[in-house]
Amino acid sequence: MSPAGTTDVGAPQQSSAVKPVRATGNPSGGEFAAPAVPASLVRLTPGAATPRDVLHLQRYAGNAGTIRALQRSGLIQRENPPAAAPAPPSTTPATTGTSAATTPATGGAPASTSAGPAAPETRWTESDQAMIDRMVGRSGVIESYQAGQIAGFIRRMSAPAYEMFRDWLNLAESDMERAFLCKALVANRNLAEITEFAARISGKSERWMLRNLNLVSFTMGGSGGVTQQFDASCGPTAAEAMRGTYDPIYALYIRSGGGVSQQTAAAFTQPETARNQRLVREQSRMMATAGGVTDDRVQQPGVASSGAGITMAAFISLCNGFTGTTGLRFRAKDVPTDLSMSAAVTVLRRNLSQGITIPAFVGTGASGNGHFVMFISAAGGRFMIHDPWTGEAVWQTENQILTSTMALPSGWNTLWAIGAPRRTRPQDTPT
Template sequence: MTTRGLREKSTDNQDGLNKLHKRVQAIEVETHSFGDPMRVRNALADAITEAREFSAPHGNPDHIDGVAGRYREAAAIVDRAQGDLGKVAKDGLPSVWVGTAGAKASEVIKAASYSADQMAQKFQEAVPALRALSEGIREAQSKHDFGVSALDVAASILNNGDFFMPADELRRAKTAILDGVSSMGEAAGHAKAAGIEAQKTLTKLASEARARKVTASGLTDADRLVLADAAAPGGPADLNEILTANELKRSSEFMDKMSAHDKAEFDRLLSAAKSPQERAYLMKALAAGHGLKEIDHFAQQIHGRSPQWLSDRLTPVVIQSTEPGTNYVNYQGAKWDQGPDGTCVASSTVNARAMVDPLYAFRLTTGGHPDDPKYDSPLAFADRLKQEQNRVHAEGGGDPLPDGGMNPYGQQHINDVEVGGHTGGDYAERKLGNAAERQASLVDIERNLDNGVPVPVDVEGGTGRHAMMIVGHEGDRLQVYNPWGTTTWISEDDFVNNRMGYTNNGYYPTAYSVYLPK
């Protein structure tokens, strides 16, 4: 899927037409002096000429409707294929497929069935998005045509009048111009809104075409399917894929840069893995920038572990659903929270890094000594987490604890180092001074989330300020991690209109800043 060309010049047209509308409104129709009628007539004529320079909203609604129809047909074809694959996955492979070969084939069949099911869903989701875009453009073009007709009426009034036109005729012409410019401005805004909505939906759907992002040489199409679809247990698979789109891309790039010797050794680690989840965590470690020696030791420690064991220690946030409500983030009952100290910035950053770096998560949860109660226990985890939060707080130049706090420069720095250093991006602060700025930021926020890059968010209220992390996006909802040890789904409307308090017991309702990769 592509979103190229959805945002046309209507973005500039709307602003230009709004400014023109204000200038026309300011034209005073006076007849008290000999020159005023001619001056007014010329000003109105100039306004008509300027308005006609604004093009109609671009796009071919009939063509877009045709594309939507083809997506619907494709969904039906893939759905039939998924039924066949699902039957094979359910009934099992022929008895001749035994041992390792049978296990690998079973993984591939299950991944192919799941991918076909997801593909059919994505094609179906694209259809209403394209239909809405088509209807939005059609309505916008109709509004623009109405505006042009109003300008034609105004021009006719000016052209057919006497040399010195009476004030009532000039007022009629001015009213027609205002109607025309207003309608054209509404058309531009309508087209812009339709384009943005389609862009958001199609960009997300494109980011979910995950297997195509695994481009490393040496991996088969079957490998790509299994890696892209491996998910942590505990919630819907499509909400808990282990490898994000960004990680699929980065791990492939790192593989292609390996020497022949290192590539062979990494391939051996992947082949020896006992489950798709184990294999995916090795790729995730590579995407986070770890070297082969570290990954080899990590592979030995997690080898043969169950998917649930891996998820408990390597995936801090498992999504049960996207329904409103608060979920607690914990390890063996110990919460991933900041405790009583003012380390909200550092604590959010530590959790975000654990989400993108499985070796880091492993060190926090097990101390690098899985199954040893001295290290792998709730108390030991809580102690390590607190030490790590304090370390990051100090590196960000945080204020003395327990009150704490951190300035924007420090917050940007620790996100660059702790998160950006493992996702490939440097963060920059974007101020959110009002609802319009929060609304405008959503496209970039959601694009990063869809690619698997967490977005820090600062919130404020009557009791002060707080730092959290936006870690997920689904439909019109955002998942927010609060370093009090919870995650909460909120709507885009909540984010825009000062209802962030759903994530923090109502203390800090307003998002005033986010940090986005440059």
């Protein structure tokens, strides 16, 4: 599982001499102040939010931010509410129904809770779908495979959960923010998790979201993705990259651990030196589960690594452990035993074009060793591959794959096996 070579994963240079802009301070008195929300001010809409939700929001947005956010959502009222609140624009349901009492996700008006809960079939409107359609295909946001599941997930929500989720969509300050909320929903996250997530990404820039809500690098010239911490933990790392591609909450959790792209030399013998303890612990656990043996990436001179990789079957099993998130189950197909190379490329092209990632095993023609990677996307006859050895995402042409001349950062060049996907969820609305 050792690579043929490694590359520098440093960030690209940016040319600007602009100095950081200072914070102007928090008018509520700063972080040492006691919670400043007068009880008389907070009137939560029954069934739409719980005190726990508000506490989560307060933790992440601060007192002033929480009050502003809840006021904007209509979940709390001012002592002297504005005389004329803007009425939500009328909408047309994307699916058949008799009424459309919901606010579109693209609208900036506060959610109206006086109209009563929307019927499940009218919850996802044409304007909602148009908003998602604008985001589909933007690398690192949401792909058609997940976008097609949103309407079904929303239709199956309980009325209070839907009202709360709708409030978060209305609170969001950009379509990208809304798309990530929907992505978290179809990744099977519960409302408490989405509430915390919504507060954390509220008002963030597109650059911030694309960078921090993925484990594959879409923004830094291919570098900066999740990197294996042990000598042979490419399988767990590729599975982590896949999970992060479907679940932005997971990606944010991992990225909040202090670093994802650094190559730890001695994560096994000196785990305290690892930059991200979450990564080390998770990869170690997944290696043990899959029957692998962890060892340091860098050995002392004259000492052979005792690390042992996992089998393709075990790798596929790890990926299938995230079926609840992905809605996919994979089956290992050896190339060319089970699939010809051209048939494997067809499977890659067909699925990647919809945003379905494909786990794969690569090697060389001569040795018995290999390496697990994750195919992430396809465009214009090229395929984006996340290589866990360096955390880089690189583009390879269809011809490179067909002729076993790939140039991956880890040095491997031949496709040996893929995980053929099967969907476990229905697609509700094709996009």
